[in-house]
Amino acid sequence: MLTKYRPVTLLCHRKMSFCLGILLLFFGHIKGQEFFFSGNQVKQSMPFKSIKNLIVIPIFINGKGPYDFILDTGVGPMIVTDPSIIDDLDFSMLRKIKVTGLGVETVEAFVSQNINASIGRAKIEHIPTAILKEDLFNLSGHLGIKVYGLIGFNFFNSFMVDVRYSENRIIFSYPYSKIKYRGKKVPIEIENLKPFITADVQIQDSGLFRGKFLMDTGASHAVSMEMINGGEVPIPEKRIKANLGMSISGQIDGFIARVHQVSIGDQVFTDVVAGFPDYKTIADKVDLSKRNGNLGADLLRKFDIQFNYQQKFIYLKPNKYARLPFEHDMVGMVVYLDQQQFKRFLIGEIDENSPAEKAGLCVRDEIIGVNFKPVDGYTLNDLTELFKSSNTRNVILEVFRDDRVFYVVVKLEKRI
Template sequence: MSIFPFPALLAMLPTRLLNLFLLARGRCSPGLVVLLVWLSALPGWAQMLPFQLAEHRGRRVKSSFEFHRNLIVVAVTLNGKGPYKFLLDTGVATSLITDPLLGGELNLRYKQRFRVMGAGNEAALEAFQTDSVRVEMPGVVGAHISFLVLSEDVLNLSGYIGTPIHGILGYDLFRSFVVSVNPVESSIIFADPVHYRAPRGRRWARLPLELEGSKAYITTPVSLSDSLILPLKLILDTGAGHALSVETSSDPRLLLPALRLRTQLGRGLNGFINGYLGRVAALQLGRYRLTNLLTSFPDADNVALRTDVPRNGNIGFELLKRFDLIIDYPHNCLLLRPNAKFPEPFEHDMCGFEVLATGPDYRRYIIMQVQPGSPADLAGLRSDDEIININLIPSTIFTLSQMSRIFHSYDGRQILLVVRRSGGELYTAKMQLKRQI
């Protein structure tokens, strides 16, 4: 059995060689473009990349995605079966099948067993390697994709997002294309990197991407307070629902803010990630400045000690969704243009509990982790209460994303909840939302 840190698996050698001598950092020179076009015509060159466009002469394909709780969800077929729902996650080095039942359904053959170490504070998790899985999306095909198949669905992404989730697509997909994401219209474009031309215009901010250990990093100024500005190296992480995460153990100058909230920040492969929520004054992305960012500060023993590349934290999609973005691994750059979501404030939930979606259609909602002293606690709500009505509207009407927006809406809002207790009795709670951080 092998042991390795998640998700830091080695990238395949051909792409590393391509990045070294074929693709210029930034924009390709005209001569290099000619070389790339010539190489792309050679038999087998395209097969060096895991994914290709389905049409041999195609240069790009556009499709839609589902947007749930700041996460990108796409429909894929595996070995001709499906469709299955997968997250697109730049923070994952090797793609994952998180639903262990898919192994039998797809007749997968496992080549090696691993123990996977990831974020969280529990023991390492077992996973099995399988390869030569055929992955198809509209206009995109990967003929021989490797996956790790988890032995347990410990992430329970389906319950967190409120729709069935079967796995995660990571580095192999992003290194194969220039990927453009429009969060407002929930559309995505996969473009052939050889023929791709970056958009011009003053509104587009261009940031260099540094690829290390199959992940992409940006280094950008972060104003931790009015008097302290530091350049932080941050993972570009489309699979993180938060805005910003800062690992204080990565630099002695990174201190917890005076105003902070102790909480569970999420769940990783090895259990819950604990830490603090606070705010930083600002973060600069090219010409764009985002202020008063809600920021996670995970405990060191949950995250920082299990990293393979020195870094200071990550940027998640709660921040990135405020831009139309072009994620360009082949040319080592990230392009950003503000969209209609840019002015939205960064808010934490104002009720003081988490909600888990359950049931065959993920429309039963169970309250989890009621925070002491929170509006939910003061209203008498308990863990394991099932939400039946919100403001006299049946809870089954809402998706989990819609429900989350209600609980994040604005300070002072009155919410009337009807819940069913574990014993079956109904309880009515009048809750006033409160900005806690």
């Protein structure tokens, strides 16, 4: 069984991840495959796109590309989420498997160890890869650019990876090369090909508790609270209902609220926006005995982070984002790009009693203008930032519905 749950305030709430289980049966000893430089090179620097807090980098597959992938500490084998890549490449020796969640839904996927990849001038041969037959999670639509998948462990385990969120740049070098580390050294654990860190959390007025958290650069939220003291996490009274993610077997419901304090390394953050997934639902999908939650990119981006998987430590250096407050969407709706007509901005979900609902917006409305400017002048990232920009701010949307065009004024509201 391949079950995956990833808390999402990710990609506007759509992302999938795999537990390793059956994949390891197909891929064998996954740790054997590593990226390498040709010749005497030991280091490279390259820019990345930052979209909804996520790191998007170009990858060449079997010499073709580039294809945009998310650089994601939360995945093990490389995952191809957009099956159109299969039409572009001459994959051989693909083995078909059935991927099932906890429900009745079954999805076809392919696994392969016959794929070569390169990131910059670093290459890997026979990288373990899972390829979904259907793009169930619409990563491209929710990010606004064509995204083909996710890559994680094989890259991070091959190099010391310096993620400079402050510069939208990664610098990767062999762990044994001469490296200048910056900031606070913090130990990590590598389990199931993923990094875990200890953090102190104070949810409300109660005392701090020390927990174990997955470091997840592929989730755009700040924090997901999943378990405390072997059971359900108490949720603050001021909260809003939310769709927090997707698993193969369906939607993960829960709440968004603020926790009083999160401490990581020697840095303390207050009033942190956190997700509280329904405990019973995720306890059936995830082994919560091994973690208390998940730290996502909205928190991680406040540091420049140097990952050293092989020696099991990171260095954390607070950057220009460290003092920025944590903010949540103030409009209460999900906007995505129609993949058939890629520049159509459509409304996918609307929260109950949200500013979007109060303004009369509906699911499947098309946004064709924002503040009297054509929507072509905006990216999805622009709209995400606009919709959490300022409490009580008015945003004027030009909307197309049922063959007519009209204007809607949405007053942003800080709901938590």
